[in-house]
Amino acid sequence: MAIFIDLLLNALVIGVLLGGFYAALSIGLSITFGLLDVVNIAHPTMLVLGAFIAFLLNSTWGIDPVLAGIISTPFFFVLGWLIYQVYYNVFEKSGAESLRGLAFFFGLLFIIEVGLIIQFGVDHRLVEAPYIGQSWNIVVGQEIDVAIPFRLLVAFVVAAAATLAIHAYLTKTFFGRAVRAVAQDMMALRLMGVDPIRVKRIAFAMGVATAGIGGALMIIVLPIEPSLGRLYLGNVFAIVVLGGLGSISGTLLAAVIIGIAESIVATFFGPSWAPAVSFGILLAVLAFRPEGLFGKTAGAH
Numbered sequence: 001m002a003i004f005i006d007l008l009l010n011a012l013v014i015g016v017l018l019g020g021f022y023a024a025l026s027i028g029l030s031i032t033f034g035l036l037d038v039v040n041i042a043h044p045t046m047l048v049l050g051a052f053i054a055f056l057l058n059s060t061w062g063i064d065p066v067l068a069g070i071i072s073t074p075f076f077f078v079l080g081w082l083i084y085q086v087y088y089n090v091f092e093k094s095g096a097e098s099l100r101g102l103a104f105f106f107g108l109l110f111i112i113e114v115g116l117i118i119q120f121g122v123d124h125r126l127v128e129a130p131y132i133g134q135s136w137n138i139v140v141g142q143e144i145d146v147a148i149p150f151r152l153l154v155a156f157v158v159a160a161a162a163t164l165a166i167h168a169y170l171t172k173t174f175f176g177r178a179v180r181a182v183a184q185d186m187m188a189l190r191l192m193g194v195d196p197i198r199v200k201r202i203a204f205a206m207g208v209a210t211a212g213i214g215g216a217l218m219i220i221v222l223p224i225e226p227s228l229g230r231l232y233l234g235n236v237f238a239i240v241v242l243g244g245l246g247s248i249s250g251t252l253l254a255a256v257i258i259g260i261a262e263s264i265v266a267t268f269f270g271p272s273w274a275p276a277v278s279f280g281i282l283l284a285v286l287a288f289r290p291e292g293l294f295g296k297t298a299g300a301h
Contacts, residue, residue: 002143009146011267012260017148019259020156021221023163023252024214025232026239031166031207033237034245036200037183038087039102042109044229044236046208049112050076050215051224052120058127065127066158069216073209080208083108084201109229116226124223132220155217160252162213166206167248179203180246234275238282243293250294257281 025047032040050072057068091101131150138146170176178199181189186196218224239258243250261281262274285293 006144006146007267008264009140009144011263013146013148014152015260015263016256017152017156017259018263019252019256020159021152021217021255022235022239022259023255024155024159024210024217026236026243026251026255027159027163027166027248028207028210028214029236030240030243030246030248030251031179031210032204034240034243034247034251035170035179035183036203036207038084038200038204040105040204040207041102041233041237042105042112043208043211044232045109045112046076046079046211046229047215047218047232048224048226048229049116050211050213051219051228052116052125052215052226053212054216054219055125055127055224058129062128064129065216065220066154066213069213071212072216073212076212077205077209080205081201083208084204088197088201113226113229120226122225122227124225125219126223127219129220151220155221158213158217162210163248163252166210170248175199175202183246235278238279241292242282242285244291247292247294250292254293 025044028046029040029043032038032043050069053072053075054065054068057063057071058065063071087101087104091104131154134150136148136150136153138148140146170179178189178194178196182196182199182203189196189199218228235258239254240251242258243252243254258278258281261277265277266274
């Protein structure tokens with residue numbers, strides 16, 4: 001029994017921390033897809049690009065990965081601004097954003113991935129930081145030892161702080177409310193003197209800008225290589241849908257649920273079952289609550 005409790009407690013702790021990491025990967029997509037209805041399937045690959053930028057800054061100048069992610073954030077904001085400008089002029093403006101717009105982001109995904117392969121090859125890359133490889137062990141009783149890896153703890157704290165900050169900005173400011181309204185009633189925004197295209201452009205750039213921090217946390221948590229983004233494509237979309245399209249706080253909660261589910265199943269049944277259980281939870285929730293845990297209606301209040 002003590003062994004079972006030890007495994008369960010460790011799985012729960014790792015699951016919560018892993019959920020924070022998943023939230024960092026998903027928050028940008030929650031903005032671009034959940035709020036703006038732009039299916040940016042290249043977002044996970046942008047995260048990998050952010051991870052490689054953190055790797056370069058860390059290996060060349062010894063900059064801490066989290067600080068490297070903050071430094072690269074303005075670059076990703078500008079990148080997101082330019083991407084949306086192209087997307088709007090070529091696809092959205094002509095009403096062809098559904099299928100051809102999706103192909104645009106597919107193409108962007110492969111361009112970034114191929115560029116990373118050409119530049120860095122296919123080898124796995126790591127960063128160095130004092131907290132990577134360290135853990136905090138909490139002894140509960142005589143036979144139960146709960147280990148908290150610092151690399152996951154750092155990812156959880158940074159992701160939670162970023163998620164709460166974005167949630168506060170989108171719910172407490174006029175621009176944030178305009179972002180939440182832009183996908184629902186663009187005409188009403190125009191009548192209020194607000195340019196909805198400018199709002200979408202800035203909001204999309206904000207969503208892409210999260211790839212700076214998210215990518216830095218990615219390389220803190222695990223080794224990275226150019227094609228890694230495709231492995232997380234299903235996870236981030238599942239988290240955004242499970243949390244409710246347009247709900248930033250719901251994204252964090254859904255990420256924690258997915259993280260705990262994957263950790264428990266991986267601990268007791270093997271890691272190969274973890275993705276199946278995660279998507280099983282998604283399907284079960286959508287069967288009873290199609291708008292997700294916190295749908296647009298709930299998230300708008």
